Amino acid sequence: xxxxxxxxxxxxxxxxxxxxxxxxxxxxxxxxxxxxxxxxxxxxxxxxxxxxxxxxxxxxxxxxxxxxxxxxxxxxxxxxxxxxxxxxxxxxxxxxxxxxxxxxxxxxxxxxxxxxxxxxxxxxxxxxxxxxxxxxxxxxxxxxxxxxxxxxxxxxxxxxxxxxxxxxxxxxxxxxxxxxxxxxxxxxxxxxxxxxxxxxxxxxxxxxxxxxxxxxxxxxxxxxxxxxxxx
Amino acid sequence: xxxxxxxxxxxxxxxxxxxxxxxxxxxxxxxxxxxxxxxxxxxxxxxxxxxxxxxxxxxxxxxxxxxxxxxxxxxxxxxxxxxxxxxxxxxxxxxxxxxxxxxxxxxxxxxxxxxxxxxxxxxxxxxxxxxxxxxxxxxxxxxxxxxxxxxxxxxxxxxxxxxxxxxxxxxxxxxxxxxxxxxxxxxxxxxxxxxxxxxxxxxxxxxxxxxxxxxxxxxxxxxxxxxxxxx
Numbered sequence: 001x002x003x004x005x006x007x008x009x010x011x012x013x014x015x016x017x018x019x020x021x022x023x024x025x026x027x028x029x030x031x032x033x034x035x036x037x038x039x040x041x042x043x044x045x046x047x048x049x050x051x052x053x054x055x056x057x058x059x060x061x062x063x064x065x066x067x068x069x070x071x072x073x074x075x076x077x078x079x080x081x082x083x084x085x086x087x088x089x090x091x092x093x094x095x096x097x098x099x100x101x102x103x104x105x106x107x108x109x110x111x112x113x114x115x116x117x118x119x120x121x122x123x124x125x126x127x128x129x130x131x132x133x134x135x136x137x138x139x140x141x142x143x144x145x146x147x148x149x150x151x152x153x154x155x156x157x158x159x160x161x162x163x164x165x166x167x168x169x170x171x172x173x174x175x176x177x178x179x180x181x182x183x184x185x186x187x188x189x190x191x192x193x194x195x196x197x198x199x200x201x202x203x204x205x206x207x208x209x210x211x212x213x214x215x216x217x218x219x220x221x222x223x224x225x226x227x228x229x230x231x
Numbered sequence: 232x233x234x235x236x237x238x239x240x241x242x243x244x245x246x247x248x249x250x251x252x253x254x255x256x257x258x259x260x261x262x263x264x265x266x267x268x269x270x271x272x273x274x275x276x277x278x279x280x281x282x283x284x285x286x287x288x289x290x291x292x293x294x295x296x297x298x299x300x301x302x303x304x305x306x307x308x309x310x311x312x313x314x315x316x317x318x319x320x321x322x323x324x325x326x327x328x329x330x331x332x333x334x335x336x337x338x339x340x341x342x343x344x345x346x347x348x349x350x351x352x353x354x355x356x357x358x359x360x361x362x363x364x365x366x367x368x369x370x371x372x373x374x375x376x377x378x379x380x381x382x383x384x385x386x387x388x389x390x391x392x393x394x395x396x397x398x399x400x401x402x403x404x405x406x407x408x409x410x411x412x413x414x415x416x417x418x419x420x421x422x423x424x425x426x427x428x429x430x431x432x433x434x435x436x437x438x439x440x441x442x443x444x445x446x447x448x449x450x451x452x453x454x455x456x457x458x459x460x461x462x
Contacts, residue, residue: 099330103442110437137438167456200452206341207368211334214448217441221431221449225398 002056005063009048010056013064013074019124026079028126030138031071038136039075048076066128079126080142084151086114087173088224091151093190094181095212098123101143102133103213104179109137111220117144117151117176148190151176157186157194158219160209165201171223179219182212233287236294240279241287244295244305250355257310259357261370262302269367270306279307297359310357311373315382317345318404319455322382324421325412326443329354332374333364334444335410340368342451348375348382348407379421382407388417388425389450391440396432402454410450413443 002010015021016029027047030039039046052058052072065071084091090108095101101116101123108116116125123130125143148155153174158166178194180186191197200210200218210218233241246252247260258278261270270277283289283303296302315322321339326332332347332354339347347356354361356374379386384405389397409425411417422428431441431449441449 103445106438107441107445110433110441113434133442135438135442140437201456202341203344206371207337207366210338210341210448211364211366211444213442214334214338214445217445217449218452221453225432 001054002050002060005060009050010060010064012048013050013076016076017066017128019127022079022124022126027076028079028131029066029128030075030077030131031065031067031128032132033073035131035136036073036075039077039139042139044077044139046075046077050074067132082115082142082144084115084117084144084146085174086112088112088175088220088227089114089117089177090216090220091117091119091148091155091176091178092122093119093148093178093186094121094184095179096121096123096181097212098127098130099133100211100213101125102130102138104216105134105141105143106137107213107217107220109141111217111224114174115141115144117146119147148178148193154196155194157191157197158199158215159185159191159197160199162197162199164196164198166198166219166222167201169196169198169223171227173227175223175227177216177219177223179212179216182209232285233281233291236291240281241291241295243279244281244307247307248297248359250358253310253355253357258307259310259362260297260359261306261308261362262296262298262359263363264304266362266367267304267306270308270370273370275308275370277306277308281305298363313346313373313375315346315348315375315377316405317343319343319406319451319458320345320348320408321447321451322348322350322379322386322407322409323353324350324379324409324417325352325415326410327352327354327412328443329358329361330364331442331444332356333361333369335447336365336372336374337368338444338448338451340372342448342455345405346372346375348377350378379409379424385427386425388422388428389430389446390416390422390428391430393428393430395427395429397429397450397453398432400427400429400454402458404458406454406458408447408450408454410443410447413440
């Protein structure tokens with residue numbers, strides 16, 4: 001039982017709150033019994049597993065928590081990356097909010113067979129907030145890393161200013177749904193390189209856009225339903 | 232120009248981070264120029280408006296920020312509540328995460344004509360995180376407060392364990408989409424009282440559910456599209 005806050009394992013967990021340490025050690029931490037259980041179900045062997053009252057004093061575990069939620073368990077794992085692919089997948093470009101990145105990883109796991117592909121300037125999917133928001137889907141479906149130019153299949157870009165709407169698309173796989181930052185949207189090279197540029201039909205008297213994590217799920221659900229009907 | 236942190240207006244903004252003060256004063260604070268602008272566009276007169284460098288020293292405004300985002304403007308407004316109604320609206324029951332409540336207010340503003348109706352045990356829509364997540368839609372479409380028994384129209388409950396899926400519904404207005412907490416779901420009295428209980432079709436190898444804010448938007452988009460096609 002760890003009883004000192006100077007313990008090396010605790011120090012490592014604390015360091016992993018920072019991206020530079022995650023990059024240097026190629027590890028990340030997942031907080032909470034539900035996430036540790038999800039990792040186990042998906043066959044991930046922890047590098048370190050700290051359970052309050054078993055491996056470590058509860059108060060010491062609280063002190064290294066990045067989420068301040070009084071987790072009863074923290075697991076440390078080696079990072080993994082998938083390859084782009086699948087009949088339906090998502091490409092994120094400049095989505096800097098870790099909660100959104102994690103939420104899209106969860107939604108993609110629920111709605112499509114391909115991974116979330118992270119392009120430039122996205123939040124680190126292995127940051128504490130992203131891991132938490134993914135709710136274990138990160139373990140079942142690790143994200144991929146690739147640029148837009150490396151994507152294959154029909155690339156459908158979401159853009160709030162597009163003339164065509166999602167329902168104008170006749171999806172035939174493989175399809176990659178491309179989503180940008182909430183304010184800036186997708187950069188010109190993605191919009192001009194995409195096979196189709198569409199918007200989600202919103203009320204004219206409402207907001208210009210949906211939250212990026214919400215938009216991804218709405219579009220994936222719509223595309224997945226119609227691709228299933230075609231199959 | 233306010234130059235003292237003991238200024239009464241600054242003290243009020245700080246107090247409004249707490250629900251008991253929002254209830255007592257019937258006020259709330261919105262942080263950031265975009266939210267203050269959204270309030271103005273929607274015709275809300277601020278009780279107090281504090282702009283950094285104009286009304287108050289920037290550092291003092293930072294100190295009363297609930298979001299720690301270095302806001303350049305904070306507006307204080309009187310709370311407003313809508314009445315339930317509309318051809319399509321949302322009822323939340325036990326959705327305790329303020330980010331989710333705010334996100335649903337934004338999505339409902341984008342996708343349906345009725346308000347978000349808050350039932351028991353929901354996060355305060357006027358808390359700093361909820362106001363931020365609503366991205367100004369709170370001003371255009373203030374939420375309503377009501378119990379399930381007060382709702383009229385076709386009440387469609389989302390439940391991850393339902394046999395029927397969303398696409399089995401033949402929506403005819405007015406429709407109220409009912410959504411519960413992510414883990415607990417909707418309570419028995421709502422499930423038994425609803426006119427239909429359906430799930431969003433998810434992959435069998437994926438997570439059991441979507442984030443509550445995401446699920447609301449996916450279902451609203453689906454229902455709104457089919458109600459528009461019927462109209």
